[in-house]
Structures are given as structure tokens and as C-alpha cells.
Amino acid sequence: MVRKSLRHRLHVQLEPAAWGYGLSPVNWVLCILILLSFIGAILETEPSISDGQEQLIRVLEVAFSSVFMLEYLLRVWVCVEDGRYRHPLAGRLRYLVTPAALIDLVAVLPLLVGVVGTESLMLRFVRLLRIARLAQFGKLSRSVHYLLAAIVSRRYELSISVVVAAMMIVLASIMLYWVEKDVQPEAFGSIPRAMWWAIITFTTVGYGDVYPVTQLGRLFAALSALASVAMVAMPTGIMAAAFSDAMQRGRHELDDPVKLPGSYLDKNSQKQRSRR
Template sequence: MLQKKLSQALDPEMHDGPGLSRTNNWIVALICLSILLGVFETEPNLTHGLEPLYAAAHLFFFAAFLIEYLARLYAASLNPRYGSPWRYALTFASLVDLIVLLAFIFPFLGLEATLFRMFRAARLVRLARLGRYSLAMQMISQAIVQRRYELGVSIVAAFGLMLLSSTALYLAERDFQPENFGSIPRAMWWSVATLTTVGYGDIVPVTPLGRIFAAFTAITGIGFIALPTGILAGAFSEALQNIRK
């Protein structure tokens, strides 16, 4: 009886109602709070003098997630996909949960745990994927798969333009800025920043020919880089229309 209740409360696939169960909604809230804790902890001004409070919060989250992890293992055998706790323990989702738990222990071993704590965000993705957004995510994924050839062509075209512009700037600027354009790989950093319209400004062409190439790259890049965005937007729109039908 307890195992069945835990399965319905913790396993989105075994939940009868729409969306996530109340228990999983609370777990999502705890995950969000633990992520914020990990983010705030990297700012010295927010941790000075509050180390005991942060330690207590980490201990609370560790206990909560440990209980949740053990409960999921206990209830996993009721899901036909797993059949036993051990098969569930070897799934990607369970391994992510285990890494999150280990991240709480790392500081006591003198290890850096900030990166591993950010794995908590992966748990949100997993819960969302299995919850109320599962149908929408499936349809969006199918729409992207249907446009994979258009996406592939646009990505190859963008890469070709990047390579072409890098080569052009290498030929035009290599004698004047060998540290920035002394090779095609060095020029690629400028090309990526220009094509994506980021424009950091740390590397700029100084020769007239280089500036002409740069202007052509910037203007052409607007269209080429926008292609994947437009294709993805069309795929998402198509998926939403299918959902409404």
C-alpha cells in the first residue's frame, strides 16, 4: 500500500491526475530553492557571516533529497519500465539524482561541488519531461526531427560562411595583426563574434580590405544565422497548432 502511494506520488508516469503530483511540485520547489542556494553561495557578500545558515540549509536539502531518492528506489518496482529498484538505479535520471546527493558531501571532503550542484537543474528537466509537458515536448521534438534536413543545411551554410570569412580576414590582416589574424583558427574567434552579431570589439580589422570583408560578413551573417532560428520557430509553431487540434 505504501509502495503504491509512493509510486503515484513520486513517479510522474504512475500519476493518475494531470500534470505533476503535489509531492513532485514540492520537490520542484525544493530543487529551485537548492539551486538558488548554490548560486547565492558563490557571492562572498551573501555568505559572509552566514556560513552556519548555509550549512544548515545544505543539510536540510541533503536529507530531503536522500529521503526522496530512497523512496523512488523503493517504489520503482511498480513501474513496468523498471521492474526492480536496481534497474531504476542505473537510469540516467537516477544517476543524476545520485550525483546531486554526492555534491552535498563533496565540501566535507575538501572537493569543489559548485558544478555538480548545478546538476539539480537537470532534475527539473526530467520532471518537466515526464509531467504535463511530455506531450508538448514530444510534438516539438517530432517537429524538429521533421526539419532536421533544413536545420542541417543552414548550420552547414553558417559554418561555411564562418570559414570563408575567417580565411578572408586571415589573408587581409595577417601581416598587420599576426596575434589576432595570424592563422585561420585565430581569425575564427572574430568570425564567430561577428556572425552571431555579438561584436565583443576585442578584435577588429584595421586594413581597408579587411573592413570590406568584415562589413560583408556582418551583413551576410544576419541572414545566415537567422535561418536556424526561423526554422525552429516554424517547427514550434507547427507543434503548437498540432496540439490545439
């Protein structure tokens, strides 16, 4: 009985769905450790920081991986508390092949294969995905859900802006190809080559590696630069409206979260009513 109670308490702490709203204290600690591990992997690529600190880096990586290994084993142990994996053996095997469990497994692969340091860099970067896995319930998931819903509701406007942007880029590429192809064949000798300049110009990046040198080419480039302002403003305005809608839905949730259809609290309340 004590063992079952301990397993249940660990399940509530480790599984976001079992906790219900937000992140449990254990998952908060895990998120912090994931971020620290991710930051350490980034700093490790800077020679001025990592040179001479190889032993410390190895110790820290082993420590992080050991914590994630312990967490992984505990999740496998407590997964039978979930009704989907109730069977002690078959349920655990079924849990091991779920996307969430596979992401957790990647987090401990450096320790399992005995590889640390730069060789395991990409595996350690994957750990950042675990934050999204841990925060799949609670405020974050609902906010992301509302934002995606708002964007989907404006998919037609976004599609039109994408088509208009593509047409403007192609038109600018054709104009610069026509004007500059004889003067700068390396940069504007074909429409695909000119399209590199057009994309850089319309996205306002402006590398400056290629640019028109003829008077007519500069005129077309100036018109393209002015048109790029409108091109960037269109999707920006649409996205701003989508963010506004997401914020409004978030405020309604805070006012009455139980009545919000599809929310976790709404589903939880329905389960409680059905049990009664």
C-alpha cells in the same frame, strides 16, 4: 494491507508515470525544493552574500539533502509497485542502477559523503536535472516531444543553413587573413586566427578584441556583418516554423488528447481496453 496501500499511494505521488498527467503535489514540492537548492548554490558563489553566512548555508544544505535522501529511500521502497521491479530484492537492485535512480543518488551525495559548501557545488547543480526527470510525463514531456519532432522534420533545412554559415565564416576568414595578415599577424596571421574574428562577427557578439584596420579589411568586414544578418535569419525562421508546428500539435492534443498517437493518454486508454 495498510502497508501495501500506503506504499501504493506513495508510488503514485512519487513516480510521474504512475500519476499519469502532469506532476503530483509531492513532485511539485520537490521541484520547488530543487529550484531553491539550485538558486542557493548560485547565490553562495557571491562573496557579498555568502560571507558570514556559512553556518546558515550549511544548515540549509543539510536540510535540502535530508529531504532528497528521504525521497530517495522512499523511491527505492515503492519501486516494487512498478511491474518492472516487482521482485523485492532483485527488482530494487535493478531500479538502483537505472538512470533516474542514479540522478536521484547524485542529489543526496553531498550528505552521504559529508561534504557541503563550495566543495559540493557541482553535485548540487546536477540536481537541476531531476526536474526534467520528474517532468518526464505530462504536458512538459509532450511539448518537448512535439518540438523535437518539428525540428527533426526540418533537419534538412537546418543542415543547409549550417553548411552555408560555415562556408561564409570560412570565406570571411580567408579574406581577412589575406588582407590583414601583414598588418596584424597576432590577430589575422593565420586562417584559424582570423576565424575567431569571423565567428564573433557572424554571431553578432562583437567583442571588439580584434578588428580590421586597413580600408580593404574594413570593407570585407562590413560585407561580412551584413551577410551575418541573413545567416542568423535563416535558422531563426526555420526554428520559428518548428515552434509553430509544435504549438499546433499541442492545440490538437488539447482538443482530443486520447486520439493522439503515442501520447500517454492514448497508451493508457489502450491498456484499459486490453484489460476489459
